Amino acid sequence: MSRLTHVELDDAGLPPPTPEVEQERRVALFDLMEENRFCPAGTGDGPFHLFLSIQERRLVFDIREEDGTPAGEFHLSLSPFRQVIKDYFQICEAYFEAVKKLPPAQIEAIDMGRRGIHDEGSRILTERLEGKVETDHATARRLFTLICVLHFKG
Numbered sequence: 001m002s003r004l005t006h007v008e009l010d011d012a013g014l015p016p017p018t019p020e021v022e023q024e025r026r027v028a029l030f031d032l033m034e035e036n037r038f039c040p041a042g043t044g045d046g047p048f049h050l051f052l053s054i055q056e057r058r059l060v061f062d063i064r065e066e067d068g069t070p071a072g073e074f075h076l077s078l079s080p081f082r083q084v085i086k087d088y089f090q091i092c093e094a095y096f097e098a099v100k101k102l103p104p105a106q107i108e109a110i111d112m113g114r115r116g117i118h119d120e121g122s123r124i125l126t127e128r129l130e131g132k133v134e135t136d137h138a139t140a141r142r143l144f145t146l147i148c149v150l151h152f153k154g
Contacts, residue, residue: 001046002039002134005066007032009146010053020096021152028145036142039134043071052143054078054150061133076128084121085151091117118144 007029017025038048040063048071051062058075065071091114098107122140125147129135135143 002037003047004032004036004038004050005047006049008051009150011150014152017152021149024145025149028142032142036139037136038139040072041132052146059147074132080124080128084117084124085148088117088121088148
């Protein structure tokens with residue numbers, strides 16, 4: 001039961017996402033709801049609802065029990081994520097362009113780079129969550145995608 005059953009992003013004030021960013025968001029949310037491991041320290045077994053937002057340049061994890069009871073909240077500095085998020089957006093843009101006009105071998109090469117950067121982002125997130133939330137690699141990857149969505153500038 002140490003899992004998420006609902007994730008909500010506070011994207012108020014962000015520009016409308018491109019179709020590609022919206023697709024990334026939908027896929028990450030769908031995959032996250034299908035399978036995840038999310039066990040906040042010092043809480044019950046869950047399941048949990050997660051509200052992700054950026055407030056005062058900090059990433060906020062507001063965790064609640066299914067009935068809405070607060071289960072914890074913590075704030076993470078965005079500094080460790082800035083470069084990897086920038087790199088991720090750049091390579092995603094290159095990937096989306098490549099899909100339109102490059103041969104499969106070149107698309108695969110760009111996609112391998114994209115996965116590598118994504119793995120780096122999820123590794124940083126896992127490190128930052130240490131002592132706060134226990135999660136697995138796949139869950140951290142999906143959460144990193146959602147963090148990127150919150151950084152979308154248009």
